[in-house]
Amino acid sequence: MAVHYNSETQEPYLRLPEPHTNIIITAHRPHSLHETSSALARILNDPDVAFRLQRTPYPYSKSDGEEWVKANCKDQEDILSILRKELEEPQNPGDLHQKRQFFDICPFTCIREVLENNPETGEPLEDILIGDIRLARSTFDEYPEGSEERAQAQKENDGLLAGDEKIEWSFGDFLASSHHGRGIMTLAVRTVIHDWAVPRMNVRRLKIWAFEDNQGSQKVFEKNNFIRGGTFKDWASVSESRGGGKKSIVLMEWAGVDHK
Numbered sequence: 612m613a614v615h616y617n618s619e620t621q622e623p624y625l626r627l628p629e630p631h632t633n634i635i636i637t638a639h640r641p642h643s644l645h646e647t648s649s650a651l652a653r654i655l656n657d658p659d660v661a662f663r664l665q666r667t668p669y670p671y672s673k674s675d676g677e678e679w680v681k682a683n684c685k686d687q688e689d690i691l692s693i694l695r696k697e698l699e700e701p702q703n704p705g706d707l708h709q710k711r712q713f714f715d716i717c718p719f720t721c722i723r724e725v726l727e728n729n730p731e732t733g734e735p736l737e738d739i740l741i742g743d744i745r746l747a748r749s750t751f752d753e754y755p756e757g758s759e760e761r762a763q764a765q766k767e768n769d770g771l772l773a774g775d776e777k778i779e780w781s782f783g784d785f786l787a788s789s790h791h792g793r794g795i796m797t798l799a800v801r802t803v804i805h806d807w808a809v810p811r812m813n814v815r816r817l818k819i820w821a822f823e824d825n826q827g828s829q830k831v832f833e834k835n836n837f838i839r840g841g842t843f844k845d846w847a848s849v850s851e852s853r854g855g856g857k858k859s860i861v862l863m864e865w866a867g868v869d870h871k
């Protein structure tokens with residue numbers, strides 16, 4: 612089953628395969644505003660994470676986190692209610708196939724470590740937020756910042772309807788440094804692609820950009836069948852709070868499902 616369902620909390624979620632079945636990816640939880648925004652501030656103020664990211668605020672305040680959680684809850688609520696209905700009233704496979712629509716977002720963004728499962732149902736009882744994975748329409752970072760070409764490419768891409776194979780998508784991700792180097796993000800990316808992006812969004816085109824010195828991120832995507840493309844020297848602006856200047860980025864493009 613690609614999308615799991617916690618019938619006690621009515622929460623749809625994805626679960627990573629072995630050896631990381633204790634890691635799940637959920638949507639944002641309106642009732643966890645405090646817990647999630649505190650965890651985000653803790654993770655995103657860690658220099659090992661913050662200095663590898665370009666767009667998240669730094670320093671990252673708890674109110675940055677609260678606004679972020681609220682905005683995400685709003686974006687994700689419609690799709691979650693459709694999914695709840697689908698998962699609570701399983702239909703026969705023929706009906707499901709006919710009625711299925713392609714979605715425009717991936718609501719599974721919060722990477723959580725399960726601390727305790729319900730011994731009877733096997734469903735998560737207690738977990739903590741350890742990271743974020745985000746599939747979004749491409750930002751076309753290969754075009755210069757603030758350029759007409761970048762704006763035009765975004766506008767055309769944003770104008771394509773859900774399910775269109777021509778839509779270009781991109782991933783953004785981060786993980787608490789306490790959990791780096793265990794293979795978690797490699798499997799999180801694989802799970803989102805296989806269990807959601809391809810079957811439920813019809814994603815066919817995916818690109819990522821990483822700072823040239825971010826070997827870990829490039830490796831994660833290489834291991835998910837992304838091919839390294841061009842390097843853009845002194846290209847992406849770094850916020851003053853991170854020291855300012857420009858950094859080189861590399862572009863990586865997905866070569867399609869590799870059935871690993």
Ligand SMILES: CC(C)(COP(=O)(O)OP(=O)(O)OC[C@H]1O[C@@H](n2cnc3c(N)ncnc32)[C@H](O)[C@@H]1OP(=O)(O)O)[C@@H](O)C(=O)NCCC(=O)NCCS
Pocket residue numbers: 659660661663664784785786787790791792793794795796797798820821822825826827828830831834
């Ligand atoms: C980049 C990041 C998401 C990687 O997640 P992760 O779960 O630690 O990655 P994995 O454990 O799946 O590692 C995949 C591979 O990269 C290697 N790797 C991980 N971190 C590395 C690092 N800092 N330097 C070199 N290699 C690294 C791992 O050894 C592994 O290779 P292997 O399978 O050959 O051993 C994580 O380090 C992170 O959150 N960094 C800060 C934020 C960030 O960089 N986000 C991405 C922005 S583009």
